Amino acid sequence: MWNKLIEFEEAEKLIKNTIKEITATETVHLKNALGRVLAKDVLAHLDIPSFNRATMDGFALYSKDTEGASSNKPVILNIKGKIWPGTPLEIKLNSGECVKIATGATLPKGVDAVVKQEDVEVEANKIFITEPLKQWENVGLKGGDIKRGELLLGRGTLITPGRIAGLAACGIAELLVYKKPNLLIVASGSEIQSVGKEPLMPGKVFDINSYTILSLLTLNGACGVIYSPYLKDTIEDFIKVFLEAEKYDGIIFSGSTSIGERDLLAKAILEVGGEVIFHGVNTMPGKPTLFGKYKETIIWGLPGFPTSCFMIAYTMLVPALRKVGHLEPFPVRREMLPMGEALKLPSLPTKFITVNVKDKKVFPVFKGSSMISSFLSAQGYVVIPRGVSQVEKDSLVEVIFLQ
Numbered sequence: 001m002w003n004k005l006i007e008f009e010e011a012e013k014l015i016k017n018t019i020k021e022i023t024a025t026e027t028v029h030l031k032n033a034l035g036r037v038l039a040k041d042v043l044a045h046l047d048i049p050s051f052n053r054a055t056m057d058g059f060a061l062y063s064k065d066t067e068g069a070s071s072n073k074p075v076i077l078n079i080k081g082k083i084w085p086g087t088p089l090e091i092k093l094n095s096g097e098c099v100k101i102a103t104g105a106t107l108p109k110g111v112d113a114v115v116k117q118e119d120v121e122v123e124a125n126k127i128f129i130t131e132p133l134k135q136w137e138n139v140g141l142k143g144g145d146i147k148r149g150e151l152l153l154g155r156g157t158l159i160t161p162g163r164i165a166g167l168a169a170c171g172i173a174e175l176l177v178y179k180k181p182n183l184l185i186v187a188s189g190s191e192i193q194s195v196g197k198e199p200l201m202p203g204k205v206f207d208i209n210s211y212t213i214l215s216l217l218t219l220n221g222a223c224g225v226i227y228s229p230y231l232k233d234t235i236e237d238f239i240k241v242f243l244e245a246e247k248y249d250g251i252i253f254s255g256s257t258s259i260g261e262r263d264l265l266a267k268a269i270l271e272v273g274g275e276v277i278f279h280g281v282n283t284m285p286g287k288p289t290l291f292g293k294y295k296e297t298i299i300w301g302l303p304g305f306p307t308s309c310f311m312i313a314y315t316m317l318v319p320a321l322r323k324v325g326h327l328e329p330f331p332v333r334r335e336m337l338p339m340g341e342a343l344k345l346p347s348l349p350t351k352f353i354t355v356n357v358k359d360k361k362v363f364p365v366f367k368g369s370s371m372i373s374s375f376l377s378a379q380g381y382v383v384i385p386r387g388v389s390q391v392e393k394d395s396l397v398e399v400i401f402l403q
Contacts, residue, residue: 005282006282008350010278011278011281011289011291011316014277014278015320016320016323018277019298019324021324021325022324024178024179027175027177028177029173030174033164033177034160034161034164035158035159036175036177037156037158037221038159038175038176039176039177039178040155041151042151042152042154042167043151043152044146044150044170045170045171045172046148047143047147048143048145048169049144049145050142051106052107052111052141053105053139054105054107054138055103055138056103056116056117057116058101058138059100059117060099060114061093061097061098061111061114061115061133062110062112063112063132064095065077066113066115066129066133069129069130069131069132071130074129075128075129076126076128076129077098077127078125078126079097079100079125079126079127080097080098080099081099081100082102083099083101083102083105085102085103089108091108092109093108093110093111098115098127099111100117112136113133113135113139114138115127115129115133115138146166152166152167158327158328180221181217181249181250181321182223182224182248183217183222183225183248183321184225184244184247184251185217185252185254186227186251186252188231188232188233188237188238188253188256189230192205193206193207195211208309208372209255209302209306210254212306213254213309214226216313216314220318221327222324224252227241234264235264235271238265238267239268241268242269242274245294246296249298250297250300251294251297251300252300253299253300253302254309255302255304257288257301258288259288265290266290266292269290269292269294269299274293274295276291278291279292281312283312283350283351283352284345284346284349284350284352285305285308286312286352287303287349289312289316300317307354311381315352330403332401334399336398336399337357337362337396337397338360338362338393338394338397339361339363339392339393339396339397340358340359340362340363340393341364343384343391344389345384345389345390347387347388348386349386350383350384350386351384351386352381352382352384353366353382353384354380355378355379355382355399356379357399362399365377365378378402379401380399380401380402381400381402382397382398382399382400
């Protein structure tokens with residue numbers, strides 16, 4: 001029997017009060033910065049743009065030269081060469097002159113406007129302007145976008161493609177970021193066989209949970225290493241894993257978390273001097289979930305059945321990982337929808353039921369903790385509170401869509 005089953009909400013609180021955000025940092029190149037979290041403020045190294053530039057194809061000129069221009073009395077300016085982006089600026093304009101200029105090219109010193117090429121008539125080497133231009137019209141001013149020394153991105157900011165664009169514009173090639181949480185993934189059970197070229201042996205099952213957990217770690221800003229070989233059902237094998245503990249922020253075990261004769265994780269944690277913070281959660285699936293600590297390393301014990309393992313990893317492990325890694329909670333899509341059929345369930349535990357949505361109605365696809373097909377077709381899940389044993393057809397439920 002379980003000594004004490006705790007409710008899901010209590011387990012969440014215990015996890016939150018135990019885990020700590022990563023403080024270790026590392027420097028990464030901008031090309032490897034996507035998805036990382038800044039560990040210090042980033043200030044702009046230069047003005048953007050770093051020079052006055054044309055924002056339109058046209059002719060650069062002195063705005064004062066266009067005063068009084070009209071269709072009856074156009075201003076006529078002489079064209080003095082061309083300016084292209086990135087080319088050395090060798091042209092100096094006098095009053096009464098203009099220069100053909102391309103978008104993004106540097107304006108000559110003192111020049112303060114650009115007339116769009118479609119707004120003028122060109123004859124021979126002259127342009128005819130029929131409307132006056134305002135100062136800085138069609139000009140991107142130096143520092144008009146970003147000023148040197150201003151805060152570009154603050155500590156704790158997630159690096160996204162748009163932010164990489166801003167960093168690259170300022171010539172920032174290296175960033176100080178928090179290290180990713182690094183976890184060891186350990187599958188246990190003498191029946192486990194690696195996924196690979198070898199055919200499945202009699203009495204064996206392929207390792208589902210290690211790859212499931214690894215994918216969730218990768219998706220949520222963490223690093224995962226799969227432990228090899230798989231643990232056999234001996235206390236000695238479990239204790240060996242703890243010799244690796246100091247290399248990792250956490251160890252995630254799958255299997256051996258129940259209360260059977262060969263479920264050895266809790267015993268192994270205590271034998272090496274660790275702490276079992278809770279063991280057993282009043283949920284379906286996921287009852288045999290364990291959470292503990294060995295020295296400074298967090299220990300997770302996830303159920304061995306694939307559906308139970310996935311659901312606990314998704315609802316408990318992922319939020320904790322994101323907090324440790326300085327990431328905001330994952331932006332989960334939620335929607336209230338009617339049930340497409342009645343649902344009868346055990347009353348006592350909190351229940352996580354995988355579902356599909358068809359024609360704006362919700363249908364359960366949960367087939368049991370051991371059935372991986374419960375997730376193959378699932379679009380999301382619903383949480384049925386403890387004490388609720390029946391959900392009627394057409395009653396509204398909140399669907400939490402999976403990543």
